[in-house]
Amino acid sequence: MEHCRIATALGIVACSFSGNAIIVPFIYSSMERPQDFERMIDLSFVTVLGCCLVVAIGGYHMFGSLVEDQITISLQNFSSPEAVTDCRT
Numbered sequence: 001m002e003h004c005r006i007a008t009a010l011g012i013v014a015c016s017f018s019g020n021a022i023i024v025p026f027i028y029s030s031m032e033r034p035q036d037f038e039r040m041i042d043l044s045f046v047t048v049l050g051c052c053l054v055v056a057i058g059g060y061h062m063f064g065s066l067v068e069d070q071i072t073i074s075l076q077n078f079s080s081p082e083a084v085t086d087c088r089t
Contacts, residue, residue, distance in 0.1 A: 013052045017045065 028037050059067065067074045 009056065013056070016048055016052055
Protein backbone atom coordinates (compact mmCIF):
# COMPACT_ATOMS: atom_id res chain seq x y z
CA MET A 1 0.00 0.00 0.00
CA GLU A 2 2.78 2.45 0.91
CA HIS A 3 4.50 1.91 -2.45
CA CYS A 4 1.34 2.98 -4.26
CA ARG A 5 1.18 6.20 -2.25
CA ILE A 6 4.81 7.03 -2.99
CA ALA A 7 4.29 6.40 -6.71
CA THR A 8 1.22 8.66 -6.71
CA ALA A 9 3.13 11.40 -4.89
CA LEU A 10 5.97 11.22 -7.42
CA GLY A 11 3.46 11.41 -10.26
CA ILE A 12 1.90 14.53 -8.78
CA VAL A 13 5.32 16.17 -8.44
CA ALA A 14 6.11 15.21 -12.04
CA CYS A 15 3.01 17.13 -13.16
CA SER A 16 4.74 20.31 -11.98
CA PHE A 17 7.12 19.91 -14.90
CA SER A 18 4.56 19.03 -17.57
CA GLY A 19 4.27 22.37 -19.36
CA ASN A 20 7.93 22.69 -20.19
CA ALA A 21 7.70 21.49 -23.79
CA ILE A 22 5.56 24.51 -24.61
CA ILE A 23 7.29 27.22 -22.57
CA VAL A 24 10.98 26.27 -22.72
CA PRO A 25 11.58 26.99 -26.45
CA PHE A 26 10.02 30.43 -26.03
CA ILE A 27 12.29 31.18 -23.07
CA TYR A 28 15.36 30.07 -25.03
CA SER A 29 14.55 32.23 -28.02
CA SER A 30 13.89 35.30 -25.87
CA MET A 31 17.00 35.03 -23.68
CA GLU A 32 19.57 37.78 -23.92
CA ARG A 33 22.36 35.22 -23.38
CA PRO A 34 21.22 31.84 -24.77
CA GLN A 35 24.51 30.24 -23.71
CA ASP A 36 23.23 30.34 -20.11
CA PHE A 37 20.11 28.37 -21.04
CA GLU A 38 21.15 24.97 -19.65
CA ARG A 39 22.30 26.46 -16.35
CA MET A 40 19.05 28.42 -16.04
CA ILE A 41 16.94 25.33 -16.75
CA ASP A 42 18.87 23.23 -14.24
CA LEU A 43 18.53 25.88 -11.57
CA SER A 44 14.82 26.33 -12.31
CA PHE A 45 14.06 22.62 -12.13
CA VAL A 46 16.01 22.20 -8.90
CA THR A 47 14.19 25.20 -7.40
CA VAL A 48 10.75 23.87 -8.37
CA LEU A 49 11.60 20.38 -7.12
CA GLY A 50 12.90 21.84 -3.86
CA CYS A 51 9.67 23.80 -3.37
CA CYS A 52 7.58 20.71 -4.07
CA LEU A 53 9.58 18.65 -1.59
CA VAL A 54 9.38 21.32 1.13
CA VAL A 55 5.60 21.50 0.76
CA ALA A 56 5.27 17.70 0.63
CA ILE A 57 7.46 17.08 3.66
CA GLY A 58 5.83 19.89 5.62
CA GLY A 59 2.35 18.67 4.73
CA TYR A 60 3.15 15.09 5.67
CA HIS A 61 4.74 16.23 8.92
CA MET A 62 1.68 18.31 9.76
CA PHE A 63 -1.11 15.96 8.63
CA GLY A 64 0.57 12.56 8.38
CA SER A 65 -1.44 9.74 6.92
CA LEU A 66 -4.73 11.65 7.33
CA VAL A 67 -4.23 13.20 3.89
CA GLU A 68 -5.44 11.46 0.76
CA ASP A 69 -3.05 10.87 -2.15
CA GLN A 70 -4.59 13.83 -3.96
CA ILE A 71 -4.57 16.76 -1.58
CA THR A 72 -7.68 18.29 -3.12
CA ILE A 73 -9.75 15.43 -1.72
CA SER A 74 -8.58 16.28 1.80
CA LEU A 75 -9.03 20.05 1.57
CA GLN A 76 -12.66 19.81 2.59
CA ASN A 77 -11.73 17.92 5.77
CA PHE A 78 -9.10 20.49 6.82
CA SER A 79 -10.80 23.69 5.74
CA SER A 80 -11.07 25.33 9.17
CA PRO A 81 -8.25 26.56 11.45
CA GLU A 82 -9.58 24.30 14.21
CA ALA A 83 -9.03 21.24 12.02
CA VAL A 84 -5.42 22.25 11.37
CA THR A 85 -4.81 22.87 15.08
CA ASP A 86 -6.30 19.47 15.94
CA CYS A 87 -3.99 17.72 13.48
CA ARG A 88 -0.85 19.37 14.82
CA THR A 89 -1.41 18.19 18.37
